[in-house]
Amino acid sequence: MLVQINTDKNIEGSSRLVEFFTTEINNELSRFDSLVTRVEVHVSDENANKTGKNDKKCVIEARIEKKQPIAVTAFADTTEKAFFEALGKVERTLDSALEKIKEH
Template sequence: MTIQINTDNNVENSARLKQYFTEELEKSLARFDDRVTRIEVHFTDENGDKFGLDDKRCVIEARPENMPPVAVTEHADTIEKAFSGALDKIKKVLTTTFEKKRTY
């Protein structure tokens, strides 16, 4: 599973930040490792330098093998909270997606 972290110009893009989010994704989505080829994370600050409530957005897109991509979005007041909410959502979406595909 390939993981790619993207940020806009208003979000700090440090190696430490990328490493933390990559490790969290690998740990949380380990059970999907053989069925998901790529995970892309996009962080944006919708207000830029201005203050705003829930203006940080995290979009996580997962690309399951031989299936269309699925994506979730979460807004929060920090990128960490937005990431956490989006990670919970993508786990639920992937679980549901693979359960529907399972043959009995």
């Protein structure tokens, strides 16, 4: 599974952040290795330099072989909280998709 991390100009996409997010995705979604070909993470700050509640946005898109991609979005006060919320959502969505595939 290929993991790609993207940040907007307001979020520093340091190698530490990329490595941390990539490791977490590989750990949490490892059971979907045969199903998911690529995971893209898009992290942004909706208010740029201003402070605001739930202004960090994380979109995770999981590309499934021979199926439409699955995309989820989460908002939170910090980049990490938004990421983990989105990761939980994508995991639940992939669980559901896997069940549907097994039924057929």
